[in-house]
Amino acid sequence: MTTNHPSPGKRIVVLNRWSDGFGAYQRYIDHAANTVAYVCTPSSAAALDASQIAHVEQLSDILDEGALHRAVGACSAALGGIDRLVALSEFDLLTAARLRNSFNIPGDLPDAVVRFRDKVVMKHTVAAAGLRVPRFAPLEDVAFAKAGSTNVMRFPIIVKPRSGAASMGVRRVDTRSRLDMLWPTLPLDEYECEEYIDGPVYHVDGFVVNGTLLIARASRYINTCLQFAQGKPLGSVMLDPGSLNSALLEFSAACLRALALSNGPFHLEIIGACDGFYFLEVGARVGGGEIPFLFDELYGVDLFNLWVTHQSGDEARFAEQAQAAFIASRSSTRGGFLMLPEPVGKVFVDARLPYGIPALYEAVFPERHHFFDGAGGYGNILARFRYRAASEKEIATAIRATLRNFRYTLAESVAPASAG
Structure with missing residues (x-):
């Protein structure tokens, strides 16, 4: 714990789990x-500028709610x-809502946040x-x-954590026998399953103000x-x-009106089936991967x-930013991204940026000798590319x-290696 002398203004507590x-x-x-x-956490404390922080509490496990x-x-x-109270990680939103309830802090409360964290509640709504x-x-x-479940559920089905993110723990199950093998290994009350719907998957990202789309972009995966x-x-x-x-x-x-999202960001996924759109899921948070970079750049x-x-x-500053975002929403510029997953068990040696691709404006690679341990998520992966152009086709x-x-080079260890 560290404490500095406080300054005037609002008293703000930030839950931070990020070390970058x-x-x-x-x-x-x-x-x-x-x-x-x-x-x-101790690791995320290193990312803070401690010179103007009034107080710091460090926890070994920020998921320990007590x-x-x-x-x-x-x-x-x-x-x-x-x-x-400020919380930006999807895994902290419901906890932050309960903390607001306990400490009488304005902001999103549990009955609102649960609709965006529990996929069963979300789909019911x-x-x-x-x-x-x-x-x-x-x-x-x-x-x-139980009645009303297997008699209407057709295989294949998707089994996923009710409050998960980024497809962690998600499985496709093609037969009842495979499900019978799987379900004894899972905490049943923490999972849901849904019928697999064939069709392209889209995501829509943006920000809502007073229940209206301030800025939004629809994209095809x-x-x-x-x-x-x-x-x-x-x-x-x-x-386009x-x-x-x-x-x-x-x-x-x-969908956002049904879920009563009044103010805040969203990342919403939709399936385009032969008989129309199907709601897949939504997070009341900024989309992951390259999405925030694209909106900014x-x-x-x-x-x-x-x-x-x-x-x-900060109402005045928020109004100013919202006006700028509304003006930017009229832009005809289109963008996109490509992410290459980590080759688990390999070591990154080097990579060559492809030439002659006008729409490609940014590429991010790991540091040399980075070992891919399987915990990269959307961050420490093989490569991330961002694109900007006037049209979807480009x-x-x-x-x-x-x-x-x-083209890139991988190794089995940190020692020099041949091309991958």
């Missing part, structure tokens, strides 16, 4: 005008109360509004053949997040203006800045060219 540039909250919160405290509650209580005692969702059920209902977790490349192409783009935005707006809209400004209660062409022409 995402943990640089001084970009978004004026630490001189506000009294700011942090609850973080310890987190005590740490926030210590922040409250040090600050003389808490006016706002969307379906109740008359929107298509895949057939779904809690896994315990299917495992024990190349492969899926589940396939990326299984070792395949994941790409995304922003759609037109009937498909408009329909996806309208469907997304209807293509449109000058930092979605994290908008979100932190809203959560911290972006898709550039991604295909990158997949064809990208």
Whole structure:
């Protein structure tokens, strides 16, 4: 624990689990005008600018809700109360909502956040509004053949954690016998299953203000997040203006209205089936991977800045940023990304950036001798590429060219190795 003298302004507590540039909250919160405290892990504390921080609580496990509650209580005692609580990781949103409830802090509360964290509650809510969702059920209902589950569920099905993210722990199950082998290995009350719906998968990302889309972009996935977790490349192409783009935005707006998202970012996934759109899932948070970089670099809209400004209660600054985002939303520029998964067990030696791809404007590779340990997620992966162009077709062409022409070298160990 460390404590500095507090400054005037709002008393803000930040839950930070990030140890990279995402943990640089001084970009978004004026630490001189506000009294700011942090609850973080020892590794994420290293990302903070400690010079203007009023108080720090370090926890070995930020998921330990009892310890987190005590740490926030210590922040409250040090600050003389808490006016706002900021949390940006999807895994902290529901915990932050419960903390707001306990400490009487304004902001999103559990009954609102649970609709975006529990996939069963989420789909019930969307379906109740008359929107298509895949057939779904809690896994315990299917495992024990409860009425209304297996008799309407068709295989293949997708089994996933009810509060997971980034396709972690997601499995496709093709037969009942395979499900019977799987379900005894899982905590049933923490999982749900849903009918597999064939069709392209789209994602819509943006920010909502007062229940209205402030800025939003609809994109088509190349492969899926589940396939990326299984070792395949994941790409995304922003759609051109037109009937498909408009329909996806309208469907997304209807889903967000059903879920009562009034203010904040969202990452929403939709299946385009032969009989129409199906709601897949949504997070009330900034999309992962390259999405925040594209919004910032293509449109000058930092979605994290908008979100932190809203959560911290800086109304004047939020209004100014929202106006700029609304103007940027009219831009005709389109973008996309490509992410290559980590080759687990290998060591990165070097890579050559493909030439002759005008839409490709950024590529990110690991440091030399980086060992791929399987914990890369969307961060420490083989390569990340970002694209900018005037049309959807140009972006898709550039991604295909990158997949064809990208060359890299891997090794079995840190010693010199041959080309991969």
